[in-house]
Amino acid sequence: MEQRTPIQTEKEKGDRAGYLFVLPYIIFFLVFTAYPLIFSFILVFHRWNIVGPMQWIGLGNFATLLHDPLFWKSLWNTARFLIIHIPLQIAVALVLAEILNQHIRFRGFFRAAFFLPVVISGVVVTILWQQLYSTDTGLINLSLSKLGLSRVPWLTSTTLAMPSIAIMATWKNVGFYVVLFLAGLQSVPRNLYEVAELDGASKIQQFLKITIPVINPVVVLVVILSTINGFSLFIEPYVMTSGGPLNSTLSTFLYIYKEAFSFYKMGYAASMGFVLAAVILSVVLVQRKIVETDTYT
Amino acid sequence: MAHVLLKNVYKIFDNQVVAAKDVTLEVKDREFMVWVGPSGCGKSTILRLIAGLESLSRGEIYIDNVLINHIPPKDRDIAMVFQNYALYPHMTVYQNLAFALKLRKRSKTEIDRRVREAADILGIGDLLHRKPKALSGGERQRVAVGRAIVRQPKVFLFDEPLSNLDAKLRVQMRAEISKLHSRLEATMIYVTHDQVEAMTMGERIAVIQDGIVQQIEIPLNLYNSPANLFVAGFIGSPPMNVFQGSIENNTFVGKDIRVSMPQTFQGKLERTTEVVLGIRPEDIHDISAEPRLSERSIVRATAEVIELMGNEIFLYLRKGDTPFMTRVSPQTQISMGETIDVIFDLSKLHLFDRETGNRI
Amino acid sequence: MFKRTLFYLALMVGAFTFIYPFLWMAAATLKPEYEIPQLSFFGSRITAESYRLVLEKIPVVRAFFNSLIVSASVTASVLVFSSMVGYALSRLKFKGREIIFTVILFTMMIPFQITLIPMYVLIVKLGWTDTYLALIVPYMINAFGIILFRQFFKAIPQDVIDAARIDGCSELRILFQIVWPLSVPALVTVGIIVFMMTWNEVLWPLIVIKKTEIMTMPQMVALFAVGGQAENLIGVRLAAAMMLTIPVLVVYIFFQRHFIQSMATTGLKG
Ligand SMILES: Nc1ncnc2c1ncn2[C@@H]1O[C@H](COP(=O)(O)OP(=O)(O)OP(=O)(O)O)[C@@H](O)[C@H]1O
Ligand SMILES: [Mg+2]
Numbered sequence A: 001m002e003q004r005t006p007i008q009t010e011k012e013k014g015d016r017a018g019y020l021f022v023l024p025y026i027i028f029f030l031v032f033t034a035y036p037l038i039f040s041f042i043l044v045f046h047r048w049n050i051v052g053p054m055q056w057i058g059l060g061n062f063a064t065l066l067h068d069p070l071f072w073k074s075l076w077n078t079a080r081f082l083i084i085h086i087p088l089q090i091a092v093a094l095v096l097a098e099i100l101n102q103h104i105r106f107r108g109f110f111r112a113a114f115f116l117p118v119v120i121s122g123v124v125v126t127i128l129w130q131q132l133y134s135t136d137t138g139l140i141n142l143s144l145s146k147l148g149l150s151r152v153p154w155l156t157s158t159t160l161a162m163p164s165i166a167i168m169a170t171w172k173n174v175g176f177y178v179v180l181f182l183a184g185l186q187s188v189p190r191n192l193y194e195v196a197e198l199d200g201a202s203k204i205q206q207f208l209k210i211t212i213p214v215i216n217p218v219v220v221l222v223v224i225l226s227t228i229n230g231f232s233l234f235i236e237p238y239v240m241t242s243g244g245p246l247n248s249t250l251s252t253f254l255y256i257y258k259e260a261f262s263f264y265k266m267g268y269a270a271s272m273g274f275v276l277a278a279v280i281l282s283v284v285l286v287q288r289k290i291v292e293t294d295t296y297t
Numbered sequence B: 001m002a003h004v005l006l007k008n009v010y011k012i013f014d015n016q017v018v019a020a021k022d023v024t025l026e027v028k029d030r031e032f033m034v035w036v037g038p039s040g041c042g043k044s045t046i047l048r049l050i051a052g053l054e055s056l057s058r059g060e061i062y063i064d065n066v067l068i069n070h071i072p073p074k075d076r077d078i079a080m081v082f083q084n085y086a087l088y089p090h091m092t093v094y095q096n097l098a099f100a101l102k103l104r105k106r107s108k109t110e111i112d113r114r115v116r117e118a119a120d121i122l123g124i125g126d127l128l129h130r131k132p133k134a135l136s137g138g139e140r141q142r143v144a145v146g147r148a149i150v151r152q153p154k155v156f157l158f159d160e161p162l163s164n165l166d167a168k169l170r171v172q173m174r175a176e177i178s179k180l181h182s183r184l185e186a187t188m189i190y191v192t193h194d195q196v197e198a199m200t201m202g203e204r205i206a207v208i209q210d211g212i213v214q215q216i217e218i219p220l221n222l223y224n225s226p227a228n229l230f231v232a233g234f235i236g237s238p239p240m241n242v243f244q245g246s247i248e249n250n251t252f253v254g255k256d257i258r259v260s261m262p263q264t265f266q267g268k269l270e271r272t273t274e275v276v277l278g279i280r281p282e283d284i285h286d287i288s289a290e291p292r293l294s295e296r297s298i299v300r301a302t303a304e305v306i307e308l309m310g311n312e313i314f315l316y317l318r319k320g321d322t323p324f325m326t327r328v329s330p331q332t333q334i335s336m337g338e339t340i341d342v343i344f345d346l347s348k349l350h351l352f353d354r355e356t357g358n359r360i
Numbered sequence C: 001m002f003k004r005t006l007f008y009l010a011l012m013v014g015a016f017t018f019i020y021p022f023l024w025m026a027a028a029t030l031k032p033e034y035e036i037p038q039l040s041f042f043g044s045r046i047t048a049e050s051y052r053l054v055l056e057k058i059p060v061v062r063a064f065f066n067s068l069i070v071s072a073s074v075t076a077s078v079l080v081f082s083s084m085v086g087y088a089l090s091r092l093k094f095k096g097r098e099i100i101f102t103v104i105l106f107t108m109m110i111p112f113q114i115t116l117i118p119m120y121v122l123i124v125k126l127g128w129t130d131t132y133l134a135l136i137v138p139y140m141i142n143a144f145g146i147i148l149f150r151q152f153f154k155a156i157p158q159d160v161i162d163a164a165r166i167d168g169c170s171e172l173r174i175l176f177q178i179v180w181p182l183s184v185p186a187l188v189t190v191g192i193i194v195f196m197m198t199w200n201e202v203l204w205p206l207i208v209i210k211k212t213e214i215m216t217m218p219q220m221v222a223l224f225a226v227g228g229q230a231e232n233l234i235g236v237r238l239a240a241a242m243m244l245t246i247p248v249l250v251v252y253i254f255f256q257r258h259f260i261q262s263m264a265t266t267g268l269k270g
Helices: A014-043 A060-066 A070-102 A107-119 A122-134 A139-146 A160-187 A190-198 A202-213 A215-233 A234-241 A252-261 A264-291 B041-052 B092-101 B109-122 B135-150 B167-184 B195-201 B219-224 B228-236 C002-029 C049-057 C059-093 C098-106 C112-126 C132-137 C143-154 C157-168 C171-200 C203-208 C217-226 C234-266
Strands: B004-012 B018-025 B031-036 B058-063 B076-082 B155-159 B186-191 B206-211 B214-215 B241-248 B252-254 B259-260 B275-278 B282-287 B297-306 B313-319 B321-329 B339-345 B350-353
Touching: A014 A264, A014 B135, A014 C002, A014 C098, A014 C112, A060 A264, A060 B259, A070 A107, A070 A215, A070 A252, A107 A160, A107 C002, A107 C234, A122 A139, A122 A234, A122 B228, A122 C002, A122 C217, A122 C234, A139 B167, A160 A215, A160 A234, A160 B214, A160 C002, A160 C234, A190 A202, A190 B241, A202 A215, A215 A264, A215 B004, A215 B186, A234 A252, A234 C217, A252 A264, A252 B135, A252 C112, A252 C203, A264 C112, B004 B041, B018 B041, B031 B041, B031 B195, B031 C059, B041 B186, B041 B259, B058 C002, B076 B135, B076 B167, B076 C157, B092 C157, B135 B167, B155 B206, B167 B195, B186 B195, B195 B219, B206 B219, B206 B228, B214 B219, B214 B228, B228 B241, B228 B275, B241 B321, B252 B275, B259 B297, B275 C143, B282 B321, B313 B339, B313 C171, B339 C098, C002 C234, C049 C059, C049 C234, C059 C132, C059 C171, C059 C217, C059 C234, C098 C143, C112 C132, C112 C203, C143 C171, C171 C217, C171 C234, C203 C217, C217 C234
Parallel strands: B031 B186, B031 B206, B076 B155, B155 B186
Antiparallel strands: B004 B018, B004 B058, B206 B214, B241 B252, B241 B275, B252 B259, B275 B350, B282 B339, B297 B313, B297 B339, B313 B321
16 A cells, blocks of 8 residues: 555635635624624623613513513504504505506606615605694695695694604605515516416406415515514604604604613613514514415425 | 656545545656546546645645645646636736736736737737627637746646537647647646547546546557556547457357457466457458458348448447447448448457456 | 506606605705795795705714715725625635524524614723714624625636636635626625615614714714704704705616615615
8 A cells, every 4th residue: 555645624725715704704793793692681681771780680671571561552653553564565565566567668767766765864754754744834734735624633643643654664665665576576477467368367366366476475575574674663753753742653662772872771671672573573473474375386 | 847746646525526536647747648538537626636726635746746735726837728718807818818927926028028929829919908708719718728828837737628619619729739739848738528639639648537547548559458448438439349248268258249369368368257348340340341350250240220421331230139330431332231241350359357347 | 548648647646756755855945944834846035044054053064974984984894894704605615614604694683673782882891982983893794795795706607716816816816806806796786785774874873973073964964853953943954854865866866776776686775
């Protein structure tokens, strides 16, 4: 037998470059992901105002939370927002996408127009709509009274304020979902419609029986994305209503923000963050179960 | 100037594929060596080991007696030409050629001189300011070769550089690369799966299968005395006829075919041995052509398929259950279903051990 | 024909709904304050009074440059570091590569509601509050960027990278001189999305920046609208909002196709 050099595994030059290249990420991950994640687990068991020492209170934060009417109210507010926002957004987005999917001229222009509010800062949109919604001086109410209708207290009524915000959020985001749906619609094979046409299906039937099932994955995606975004509702009520009137637009996330950064209840806010994350996760899982069909898998 | 030595080289991929198995091979200074083998046999991998693009699992590689196992590709003084050209799409031809020299901090004038020299050799002087996208396949291939020659490396590595070109261009480029070799007097290793390329270009040929070097020889020897059944079957087109059988009393006995053994084998194979008999199609002759052969064996067979090639006829014959083929002169008069007597040229017989496949 | 007309009419109404409010806002900022709550689009005269007041009350130009510095730094950093990681994950072999990839996928699923408060604590501990560092460093690498680059880089022919290695490139040079020029679409996509996200981010600056000089533009405008500084003047708030709109609008008008495509392909909203 000839003499053999020992087996060398792939630990040469390429290896070192690889580690060097991911090193920044590893440091970044440890500092800005792993550490906060671990620290949040510690934080939820403490009372802490960030200046003084941390005080161990076990599950105290969660006990407080259970009996905190404002927390539950804020969750309910967020739910009210989502219940209006998601269906409205899907409906509008689907209709607009379906229209854009026809043979039309200037499609690029229309698409860009629908998309415009998406790229504009939420701060701008909120300030603008605050003006449009204004009870006495708002453009919408001015138009209504011009038409002889009575003024609507868009942002000053406890029942209407959240729906108003939901409508505004839809206006801001819908262009994004139009684009997602449009991509989905364009992937529907033409010949499916031709076959249906021969079978005598009406346009509406075609839409319900062909389009919707085929783009189901996009619908799932849209539902999940708008849920996740909806649960982080913050800047709109922050700028527009500060959570009022009577806390009727206080979203959970706005509440967390206030508890943490106005009252420095770090432990409590962190606990609420945890619960909110758990809620998001469960809602998304349930939605998947309901919305996802496996017609085309 | 350059001499490449591989010593017991192994390459085992993470997925346990063994792409090189105990490869020991020497490429002489200024030699043009061709590696040939079927797709997936490990040719590219071994070439990439020399280039330093893959790390060895075991073994040693030397260039000019310097162990290069741990030297990065750029310091090995090699250049490689790839099957898909691998030109930098965002650079002009000039920039493509100059890139390596720039990285080596050569002076502007030197770079310019060498780029133009290479472009002249390859006839791509007019293309220097085009981007690869604006070039034809053949032109791209020239640029890829040009990128190698501006470097003036010790060793050129070619990995199937012509397989994306059409047949006519391939023949032309084949000749040009051979010319380039004599002009540059550099050591070149040329990988192909095309045995015609191998036979026409190689000074020596290494036949590779399953990561193992089967035989290294000059083309003629490779053809005339293949070391084993694989080489016998791989080199030559149409391939060699092979018959399973055994040797009994100096006669090959197959299922349907009996052939007596020539003088050279007599005495060596007295006891009964299981063998494979091989004979190339051109060594089986039509009896009516009256070939003058000192040792011959006549076989009567039926013509099954007749392919007229113009300058010759490919005749597919059958005797009993045993098919074989022969190349005969276009004058041969035969039609399908007829029987014909053919003569086996016994001096051109190849015998292989049935178990190992090795030449006897 | 009639149907067709109706169709375009519907489209026009749709487009109008999304564009008109911005036009109205632009017009309103140029009207005298008392004319804003009137239905007419144009005022009796054009005045820059609202803008003058904004500039007088808040250092919005400074905030613009803060936003620019922060967004540009974050974008540049994400492009460099995320593409480095993406390159390593797709083109370099090393032990633990797949583990790192899995970790990255995992980090994308962590809701920021969990990490936000500990992150703030971290910034406080590092003493980075009221500094650019607080706005830039936590965003310097981006998991989505890594994944997108990894995906894109996988499609680059191995031969080109090998050729570069033989020609004498280091891995860094390969990434920036060979791979980058071949990945312009991916760079544009990541660049646009990250720039937009950073530019429009308002929650994080509200948390870590209290000093006016370091505030980003959306933050400053938001605080201006919320706080008492606007003194209930509509024109002033709208003018501030308009100033926040214009930079993005200009970029959007030129690159709208890229914006839309980037976000559609990644499923990410800026
Ligand atoms: N990076 C890799 N990881 C795992 N297996 C590999 C890798 N590269 C090549 N292989 C395997 O190694 C074997 C040899 O591949 P190689 O590319 O060297 O063949 P080849 O002789 O060049 O074939 P071809 O003529 O098709 O180019 C093949 O079975 C291939 O699947
Ligand atoms: Mg190959």
